[in-house]
Amino acid sequence: MKTKVILSAAAFGMVALSGYAQTGVQSGTKFGHGADSIACVQNLTLMQQAAKQGDFASAVEPWNKVYAECPASHVSLYQYGPKILGWQISQEKDAAKKSQIFNQLMSMYDSRAKYFGNMKKYGKHYILGRKALDYVTYVDPAKDPDKRQAYNWLAEAINVGGTSNEVFVFQQYFMLSDAMYAKDPKGFKQQYINDYLKVTPLLSERGASGDLKDTAYSKMKTIVDVMFAKSGAAKCSDLDGIYASQIDAKQADKAFLKTVLALYKIADCEESSVYFKAAAFMYKIEPSSDAARGLATQAIKNKDYGKAIEYFNNAISLETNNGDKSKLYMNIAKVYMVQGNYTKSRSAAQSALSMNGANADAYIHIAKLYAQYFSSISDDQVIQKTAFWAAVDKLERAKSVDPSRAAECNKLISQYKTYFPPSTELFMRGIKAGSSYTVPGWIGETTTVK
Structure with missing residues (x-):
């Protein structure tokens, strides 16, 4: 029981x-x-x-x-x-x-x-990014050849997550945009430009975080810049056609003016009247590095070199990126060179190197100054030619910091070597090959007798 x-x-x-x-x-x-x-x-x-x-x-x-x-x-x-x-x-x-x-x-x-979806690091933006990546990987190309659905999800991920997105989100988004622009240049141009302006500030911001692993974002920014430059979307005439009619009506629109200045800068269209006008309007609203740079460029075009240097210095004081500061100092160096002021030109180039020691332009510029103004260092015509030793040293340094400039530097080196002082003349002055030598005058560089 x-x-x-x-x-x-x-x-x-x-x-x-x-x-x-x-x-x-x-x-x-x-x-x-x-x-x-x-x-x-x-x-x-x-x-x-x-x-x-x-x-x-x-x-x-x-x-x-x-x-x-x-x-x-x-x-x-x-x-x-x-x-x-x-x-x-x-x-x-x-x-x-x-x-x-x-x-x-x-x-x-x-x-x-x-x-x-509410997880802080792996929330909605992260999920959309991963979903888009798998969509691109596995979708039947016949059903969505442009991967437009993935493009839309990536756009949303960027809007939601901003700089928190993984680097591949920006990469894939711009690759899809680039492909759609290549397929339909006329119809997709404005969107393509907008996409470029959307991702590059975010890549720059994340890349400047100081975190070593975030250098991937800086590298991706460079890749995106190259893709955009090669696309042909940023032709000056095309940009003028888009923005010329909008400038006056939007002269008080700070966000719009910033966009125009950034775009014309990357497209190397800083000789455009549209760019100058945008810079002037922006400078009135809020002085910025890009606006001051635009006004400096306009001053150069008008041959008002003093005003150009003033605006470039203003741009430097407003700039936070050392790489861009280095480029601005080089602009000043070139203005001084046009004026024939070789000592101030070198000083500006040296300031450029203090901001970015890998600026090959600065080394090449100094080399050209030494070669152009060699006769100013001494009354002795043989000693004058020692300036070319210092010039070659700078070119060798330029090659070491930027191997992509090697061909340009080697061409100048070959040219400058033909001006080296004869060893017989040096011997008469007690100067021996291979010994240390300080080039006299304003150059004052210590080099090796060549």
């Missing part, structure tokens, strides 16, 4: 547990209730263990069960999901089934946004 009571109680318990069992989806909880909650944890564990070992075949079944029954259980479901589903897509031969898995992959990202 006692045994029957125990068995009846056990049977009742099983029925009660079965009746209480609910999946996470049914109960609106992370794991569900009763037996279903236990199954969820078990399948989650099985999935994690298999996926960690790269055994995606064994991870498929428990992953599908967790995703179907308790999708809010743990973020690892979505961390391993792309790898598991990606593996399935790569293994599947049937086009219809492959498409079905792809659709599941895309909806998985929507579920992650629903259940885990």
